[in-house]
Amino acid sequence: MTTLTTDPAPAPPADPAPAVRRRRRPAVLHVYTLLLIAWLILPIAIMILFGFNDTHSKQNFRWEGFTLRWYVHLFDKSDLTTALVNSLTIALLSTLITTVIGTLAGLALGRHRFRGKGVTNLVLFMAISCPEIVMGASLLSMFVTFNLPRGYLTILVAHVMFSIAFVAVTVRARVVGLDPAVEEAAQDLGAGPWTRFRLVTLPMIMPGVVAGALLSFVLSIDDFVITNFTSGATVTFPLWIYGSTRTGTPPQVNVMGTLIFAVGVVIAVVSARRSLRASR
Amino acid sequence: MTETQPAPARDDPGRAVPAIELTGVRKAYDAFGETVAAVRGVDLDIAQGEFFSLLGPSGCGKTTTMRMIAGFEEPTAGRVRLHGRDVTGVPANRRDVNMVFQSYALFPHMSVFDNVAFGLRRRGVPKDEIKERVGAMLDIVDLGGRERRRPAALSGGQQQRVALARALVNRPRALLLDEPLGALDLKLRQAMQVELKRIQREVGITFVYVTHDQGEALTMSDRIAVMNEGLIEQLGSPREIYEHPATRFVAGFIGTSNLLGGEVGELAGDRAVISFGPDGRIEVPLRDGTRPAAGERLELTVRPEKICIGPDKPADGLCGVRGTVTEVVYLGTSTNYNVTTSAGDDVVVFLQNATSAEDIAVRGDSVWLSWEPRHSYAIGAAR
Numbered sequence: 001m002t003t004l005t006t007d008p009a010p011a012p013p014a015d016p017a018p019a020v021r022r023r024r025r026p027a028v029l030h031v032y033t034l035l036l037i038a039w040l041i042l043p044i045a046i047m048i049l050f051g052f053n054d055t056h057s058k059q060n061f062r063w064e065g066f067t068l069r070w071y072v073h074l075f076d077k078s079d080l081t082t083a084l085v086n087s088l089t090i091a092l093l094s095t096l097i098t099t100v101i102g103t104l105a106g107l108a109l110g111r112h113r114f115r116g117k118g119v120t121n122l123v124l125f126m127a128i129s130c131p132e133i134v135m136g137a138s139l140l141s142m143f144v145t146f147n148l149p150r151g152y153l154t155i156l157v158a159h160v161m162f163s164i165a166f167v168a169v170t171v172r173a174r175v176v177g178l179d180p181a182v183e184e185a186a187q188d189l190g191a192g193p194w195t196r197f198r199l200v201t202l203p204m205i206m207p208g209v210v211a212g213a214l215l216s217f218v219l220s221i222d223d224f225v226i227t228n229f230t231s232g233a234t235v236t237f238p239l240w241i242y243g244s245t246r247t248g249t250p251p252q253v254n255v256m257g258t259l260i261f262a263v264g265v266v267i268a269v270v271s272a273r274r275s276l277r278a279s280r
Numbered sequence: 281m282t283e284t285q286p287a288p289a290r291d292d293p294g295r296a297v298p299a300i301e302l303t304g305v306r307k308a309y310d311a312f313g314e315t316v317a318a319v320r321g322v323d324l325d326i327a328q329g330e331f332f333s334l335l336g337p338s339g340c341g342k343t344t345t346m347r348m349i350a351g352f353e354e355p356t357a358g359r360v361r362l363h364g365r366d367v368t369g370v371p372a373n374r375r376d377v378n379m380v381f382q383s384y385a386l387f388p389h390m391s392v393f394d395n396v397a398f399g400l401r402r403r404g405v406p407k408d409e410i411k412e413r414v415g416a417m418l419d420i421v422d423l424g425g426r427e428r429r430r431p432a433a434l435s436g437g438q439q440q441r442v443a444l445a446r447a448l449v450n451r452p453r454a455l456l457l458d459e460p461l462g463a464l465d466l467k468l469r470q471a472m473q474v475e476l477k478r479i480q481r482e483v484g485i486t487f488v489y490v491t492h493d494q495g496e497a498l499t500m501s502d503r504i505a506v507m508n509e510g511l512i513e514q515l516g517s518p519r520e521i522y523e524h525p526a527t528r529f530v531a532g533f534i535g536t537s538n539l540l541g542g543e544v545g546e547l548a549g550d551r552a553v554i555s556f557g558p559d560g561r562i563e564v565p566l567r568d569g570t571r572p573a574a575g576e577r578l579e580l581t582v583r584p585e586k587i588c589i590g591p592d593k594p595a596d597g598l599c600g601v602r603g604t605v606t607e608v609v610y611l612g613t614s615t616n617y618n619v620t621t622s623a624g625d626d627v628v629v630f631l632q633n634a635t636s637a638e639d640i641a642v643r644g645d646s647v648w649l650s651w652e653p654r655h656s657y658a659i660g661a662a663r
């Protein structure tokens with residue numbers, strides 16, 4: 001980052017200076033941008049790279065040459081595979097449930113005035129701003145109090161609980177921006193409530209719903225803190241990795257991380273291109 | 281499309297079953313625990329094929345009235361009938377009228393074709409017929425060849441016409457337009473006014489047009505209802521409304537009018553004579569059987585273009601008022617004179633610059649204002 005502070009031209013003294021400044025500014029901006037991108041991408045690049053590391057020790061910290069071994073033997077560690085499957089199914093289920101409930105909540109909050117709306121907004125805000133560690137601890141004491149056995153189901157319940165607010169808020173923002181006359185127009189043209197929702201409202205809030213669903217999936221699949229409190233004997237992908245750090249994290253973890261990242265990139269690119277096309 | 285319908289029977293709208301009939305319609309809202317009356321009792325018959333305008337300032341209840349016809353609001357009291365059928369309580373999706381919204385309210389995620397076809401598809405019209413009717417309607421609104429575009433890719437005027445086509449393609453019993461030209465610039469608005477009138481003649485559908493723009497209402501309408509504070513102040517043809525404003529509000533809202541007042545001196549036949557100032561004299565024809573007593577105060581209005589201005593006392597048959605010119609504004613085709621009468625009223629006079637090479641009077645001149653008695657209109661007290 002030091003190059004940044006030395007690079008810009010010192011305050012130009014005389015007349016031709018503005019031209020010089022105009023020419024040099026983009027260069028500074030390019031350097032800054034590249035540095036920022038590098039800073040963001042470096043940890044991911046390291047993760048991907050060490051998925052190809054031909055390591056023979058338990059640790060995977062030193063580069064020992066290129067191999068595709070870990071891709072071939074991706075599912076060799078059955079407990080790791082189980083953890084990954086748990087994480088993926090929990091994330092999918094929680095996203096599904098959250099998106100439905102959160103979208104309905106967002107619609108209600110964005111469109112209607114009702115008793116308890118203020119309280120609902122406050123609760124949503126609290127769910128977003130509450131420190132995870134507090135939420136995890138209190139969920140655990142609640143499950144213990146109600147004598148619920150901790151496991152797959154309690155993880156799912158917890159994940160749905162902390163993701164709903166994110167979907168609701170994203171959808172609400174979209175709903176607030178809608179012109180209510182558009183739905184009235186649909187009604188005017190003969191569409192009943194359900195047709196109206198299916199053909200007009202839902203497509204119009206879809207970007208918000210998709211964004212909320214993606215957010216919910218991402219929050220779920222890599223949640224560690226709350227999951228750790230509510231998991232009981234069930235192991236998820238993040239929990240397994242955390243446990244493995246004491247003995248040595250196998251390169252399969254890097255490979256799985258890489259694959260999850262790749263899927264994320266594909267989704268991001270597709271949604272960006274779709275929104276670009278829609279705005280045209 | 282169907283052939284042009286015969287001109288509506290303007291003098292006798294009750295002869296056939298009216299396209300739209302409102303009887304004793306009221307609407308009150310609850311706002312912060314208080315009841316606010318938006319519409320305070322509207323009776324209205326709109327004839328088949330008529331271009332009918334609801335005109336008034338914002339908050340006068342015109343949009344609420346229209347929304348009750350469309351079915352988006354239910355009246356607190358009164359009935360709404362469409363072609364004789366009582367539709368009070370029937371939701372908008374089951375009423376045979378369509379609306380053009382002020383914001384157009386196009387479906388942003390659908391193409392122009394899908395937007396226009398929306399209503400037909402809801403009614404299960406066969407695919408071939410949809411294609412044909414949508415195509416024909418897009419031709420009428422001059423948007424042929426743009427079926428595949430998204431609304432966002434169209435200009436404001438084009439979006440406006442898509443909204444119009446989307447409503448008209450369903451061949452509704454009536455088309456309701458809520459300030460549809462409000463978002464367009466002046467030039468486009470004027471072009472669309474002519475266009476709307478042409479389309480209305482072409483399809484022969486009843487148009488109910490809500491606007492606060494008196495020029496728009498006068499240009500396009502067969503009849504106008506001027507609304508104020510939830511009531512209809514006057515209902516009539518543009519000419520009637522403009523030339524015979526029934527109330528002080530209508531006189532003030534439509535065009536420029538000069539309000540004069542004075543005590544009735546005598547009644548001469550069907551005219552009241554008002555002495556105005558030392559030697560002024562105004563005759564007011566008494567219409568609708570009103571018979572003010574001598575000595576009663578009467579208000580009247582005269583349109584600025586009906587008044588002549590000159591140095592001499594006018595002939596006996598004319599109304600004459602003395603005044604002093606306070607301002608002369610040359611406007612190219614006409615000249616405006618502001619005159620303060622001897623009784624202190626401010627009067628505006630429009631004179632066409634057809635022949636006069638120079639101004640008839642200059643600021644400070646003492647002049648006579650004159651007009652024919654039939655151009656004075658007694659108006660009711662403000663409500």
